[in-house]
Amino acid sequence: MLWSGWGDPGKATGLAPEVLELLAEALGVTPSAEEPAGFGDVRLSASGLSPFVLDSLRSIVGAERVRTDADARIRHTRGKSTPDLLKMRRGDGSDAPDAVVLPGSHHEVSEVLRICSDEMVAVVPFGGGTSVVGGVTPDIDGYTGVVTLDLRRLDKLVSVDEESMLAELQPGLRGPQAEELLNARGLTLGHFPQSWEYATLGGFAAARSSGQASAGYGRFDDMVEGLTVATPAGDWELGRAPRSAAGPDLRHVVLGSEGAFGVITSMRLRVRRLPVWRKWDAWRFPSFGAGREAMRVLAQERRLPAVIRLSDETETMIGGGSGCLMVVGWERGEPPRFADAENLGAEPAERWAEGRFGGPYLRDALIAAGATVETLETAAHWSGLPRLYEAVRLALEAALGRVIVMCHVSHLYETGASLYFTVVTAAGDDPLARWEAAKAKTNEAIGLAGGTISHHHGVGRDHRAAYATEIGPVGVGVMRAIKKSLDPMGILNPGVLVP
Amino acid sequence: MLWSGWGDPGKATGLAPEVLELLAEALGVTPSAEEPAGFGDVRLSASGLSPFVLDSLRSIVGAERVRTDADARIRHTRGKSTPDLLKMRRGDGSDAPDAVVLPGSHHEVSEVLRICSDEMVAVVPFGGGTSVVGGVTPDIDGYTGVVTLDLRRLDKLVSVDEESMLAELQPGLRGPQAEELLNARGLTLGHFPQSWEYATLGGFAAARSSGQASAGYGRFDDMVEGLTVATPAGDWELGRAPRSAAGPDLRHVVLGSEGAFGVITSMRLRVRRLPVWRKWDAWRFPSFGAGREAMRVLAQERRLPAVIRLSDETETMIGGGSGCLMVVGWERGEPPRFADAENLGAEPAERWAEGRFGGPYLRDALIAAGATVETLETAAHWSGLPRLYEAVRLALEAALGRVIVMCHVSHLYETGASLYFTVVTAAGDDPLARWEAAKAKTNEAIGLAGGTISHHHGVGRDHRAAYATEIGPVGVGVMRAIKKSLDPMGILNPGVLVP
Structure with missing residues (x-):
């Protein structure tokens, strides 16, 4: 995984000149004056674990599985949100763990927790490191150090x-x-x-x-x-x-x-x-509302296919289409058909399916070109979705000015659905501050419109304040009580989730 | 609701002489020597709430909605398990609340909780009072009194x-x-x-x-x-x-x-x-295992009808059939069909549907005739069901000797299902002690066979020990922590659920 971006560096993508031109014209995107930091430029503090803790960890997992080298520490610094990437591109290694520990069994995990609890060392459980909400970036104040627990060896x-x-x-x-x-x-x-x-x-x-x-x-x-x-x-x-x-x-x-x-x-x-086959189909709806209504009927009649996803007008347009594109993938029976939409055949859906893991690579290219790109998502009941959709767009536009806000619906329930937004704007002089201000306003708008602060990205650090509002003081009390019961010293992922 | 049994006394059912004869022959059931207590015979202690608490409650919900009369107290004593009924039939009013309070709003409920928390009065939330696991029978030691919070006025x-x-x-x-x-x-x-x-x-x-x-x-x-x-x-x-x-x-x-x-x-x-129609169908399977296998396939292919239920050989026989009866009710599409079972048409299923709320009346009649009848239930993954089924039957037979144990499967998931048992045995000299000993052994057997202690009856008082084993010491710690956070003085339904 690229330390300052997404995935396999060999798959990095560039942007066509006409896209760069469009970004400049529509959003005022200008190439960043700053060169991104190289791997060797990342500023790390000295690894601060005590010899006793290091020795103890080595005795649990083996010496070669307690890594304090710069390579391991940098590759476990933060997740993959746009603010995370912006910080890495600045060479800011301030959130690096003191060590990366690779346990190979439940027992080894338990032992690491025991020693870290005794010694007040913060522990960050780490899987793919793909959090986009600050889920692997702990608060370190009050701890004697931070250990990232990379679980890759538990792979059976x-x-x-x-x-x-x-x-x-x-x-x-x-x-x-x-x-x-x-x-x-x-x-x-x-x-x-x-x-x-x-x-x-x-x-x-x-x-x-x-x-x-x-x-x-x-x-x-x-x-x-x-x-x-x-x-x-x-x-x-x-x-x-x-x-x-x-x-x-x-x-x-x-x-x-x-x-x-x-x-x-x-x-x-x-x-x-495993399904024997999967087929694809695409439809053009005249409006986002009409497409959502068709989705609602399917969900409430319990006739959902395996995959169903509806882009709003902006997302459809950016993808080269018109109206609102619905992608359908099904693996048994007959696919849904829609009287009030135009069938586009399989091709647009197959194209989506082919590129569906590629979004983060595109983000890297856009960031490199001087844009800020980020995603956020929420969910609500069907009757609340129009207001929520408008509220998020208005908040982003008010905060960012020239901005492209795309949206799709991709997770459906009988009683409601999620909304997933992709935001593209100029990075500006201080892209981090610019985005964080917009994000704070948007979180507030989601709460006021009755949406949940996250349908599938999670809480992490970035949504903690909004989460506290969402669950209320009684809920916060319950969360703290559970935390105290399971993690009395508070070593586990401090600053993440629990308000 | 009948205070010492189920439902509408006008719907009470008797037993045919041949059933009584069968009970005597097969199980040694003999008519009870004891007359059941009348309503006026129930022994109640004096209502023990302080004048301050009573006045406070009256000021919250209105004087006529704080009831301390014998009628209200007896009708809110215990739930509807067989041990509960046996105690009521003995005139044992020892678990009666001191008062029954009928709040009419969220605000009134909150206020009642506040005063009861301040004054260390236990509060038992009460809906239909149909718990069969001791869910409305609190521990009262350490409290200044017990108030049952009857929620019937919250009916909008x-x-x-x-x-x-x-x-x-x-x-x-x-x-x-x-x-x-x-x-x-x-x-x-x-x-x-x-x-x-x-x-x-x-x-x-x-x-x-x-x-x-x-x-x-x-x-x-x-x-x-x-x-x-x-x-x-x-x-x-x-x-x-x-x-x-x-x-x-x-x-x-x-x-x-x-x-x-x-x-x-x-x-x-x-x-x-509302469904436009519901149709019924019944099938005879050659064995309980064959019927379960057919259910498993339906569940894993996600083709379940609205209602599906399979009786084992004993339950089918007691119902007058042979083999294993499956009842199917569906409301759309085509019903499932089974190559390895005999179709019995709609009638047996319609008969089941007609009598499906009548079981508790039959229990009252059986108890009156000198039998002990009780139900218990569990769930596990499909591969664990044969062992669980045998373990429960063996435990009941070992504990009770002459006993009829019937079973059905009535709740299905892709990965498993529930087992619901009905037990009929002679009451014996001390029916309560006899059943409680059998129940303790059966709970233990369920745990050892890997089943959950309840799929849909709950924990209450009766399953609390088994529940503690099921969730383990870490789970018990979490439950206590949540309890402490929400109910710091421990006034809510003390002795129920939380180990």
Whole structure:
């Protein structure tokens, strides 16, 4: 993974001259005066762990798996939000951990938590490092150091129960690794978020990921039947049955806990048979509202295909189309048909499917060209979506002036749906401050319009204030109480999630 | 509701002489020597609330809504488990509350919680009083008194959002009341547990109820989109969107909290259009295993009808059939068909549907005849069901000797299903002690076989020890921490749920 951008540097993309011209004309984007920092330019403070802590960690995982070199530290600095990338491009290594530790078992994770808890060392669980909400950037004040717990060695398919259609998988598996292991047995998770190529199963669970086929396969949290969690308070096994009336569903306390309550070391996940085929179809709707209405009917009649996604007028236009493009992918039965939309055949949908993991590469190119590009997302009930859509666009326009705001609907429920926004604007003199101000205003607008602060990116650091408003003081009290119970010294991902 | 049994005394049923004969022959059931206590015979201690507390409560809800008369107190003593009924039939009023308070609004509930928290008065939230796990029978040691909070006045359909297919409903609505209000608008919840005629929406949520049409409509917790909760720590609003990645799903902390964390005062529930028709079909499977296998395939292919239920050989035989009866009810499309089973047409299924709320009346008749009848239920993944089924039957047979154990599967998921057992045995000299010993052994067997201690009855007092084992010490710590955060003085339903 590129340390200051996305993915495989070999796949980096450039921008055509006419795109650069359009950016300049429409948004006033001008090439940045600053050269981005090189890897060797990143400013790191000295690794500050005590010899006792380092020795203890080495005795748990092995000396070569406690890394304090610049390479490991820089590659585990922050996630992949645009502010994260802007900081890295400035050579700002101030959020680097003191060490990266690579445990190979549940037991090793537990032991690392024990020593770090005893020694007040902050621990950042780390999967693919693809958080876009500051989910791997801890508060370090009050700690004797910061250790990033990279879970990549927990990468096994432990067992498969084909009768129950359950697979036990470890959290460090990246999306493609997990699919490869399952596909070999004719099985799939069917979970394909945009971050799929780099993000891990543990991250999907800890941040309640939702994939592009959520209409057919559900969200990742729908797939989690059981969890093994290492916490400073001890080990925790959850999930004896698909569903239970034995009290609150505590799996839902761990799901979405973003590494602040414990480290997921194993998961029992619902799997499905690999589909025999997947077909694509595309439609042009006359308006975003008309397309949403068609989606609502499908969802409420429970006739959703595996994939369904609707772009608003702006997103459709930027993609080279007109009206509002709906992409449909289905794997069984007949596809939905729409009387009030124009069928465009498979090609636009296949084109979308082909490029669907490529968005972050495009962002890198745009940032390099002097633009700020970022995404944000929310969800609400159907009747609240028009107001929420307008509120977010107005907030972004008010804060940023010349801006392109694109939106799509890609996760549907009987009672509502998500809205996902992509924002492109000129970086300006201080792109970080410019974006952070706009983001704060937008978070506020989402709250006032009744949306949730995140449908699938999570809370991290960036949404913590808005999250506190969303769950209210009673909810904040509950979150703090759970945190205190599981992590009495507060070493786990401090500053993330818990207000 | 009959104070010492179920439902409408006018609907009480008798047993045919041949059934009595069968009970005597097969199980050694002999008529009880004891006459059951009359209503006037129930022994109550004096209502023990202080004048200050009584005056305060009266000033909140009105004098006539703070009831300390014997009638109100007896009718709010315990739930409807067989041990509960046995105690009532003995005239044992020892678990009666000191007063029954009937609040009419969220604000009144909050105020009652405030005064009771200040004065260390235990508060038992009470809907239909149909708990079969001791869910409305509090521990009273250490409290200055016990108030039952009867929520029947919170019985409004507050609003309907037909675009989002959401209805805001209050918790005191009984099943038929809620359906009547919704049906008038062409809507339904589709939630029909056996307790439906008396149980309330608040109870469905607080105890994670699952209804007979769960295959088509989901469990009650699947329908809950939003909640308003009054807690001693303050008011709590949950649920802005169908689903969110903003942290843990705290709705799942309230769902299943059984009145121990707060009082649900309003709910936003997913509703559906009333079905245009429902058709019934019945099948005879050669064995319970073959029927379960057919169910598993349907569930994993996501082709479940609205209602599907399979009785084992014993339950089928007691119902007058042979083999294993499967009942299917569907409301759209084509019904499932089974190559390896015999189609019995609609009649057996229609007969089941007609009598489906009648089970508790039959229990009363059997208890009156000198039998002990009780139900218990669990769930596990498909591969674990054969072992779980055997383990429960063996435990009951070992503990009770001559016993009829019937079982059915009535709630299905892709990865597993529930098992619901009905047990009939002779009451014996001390029916309460005899059943409690058998129940303890069975709970242990369920845990050892990997099942959850309850799929839809809840934890209450009766499952608390098994629940603690199920969630482990880390889970117990989390439950206690949440309890302390929401209910610092521990006044809410003490002794219920939280280990």
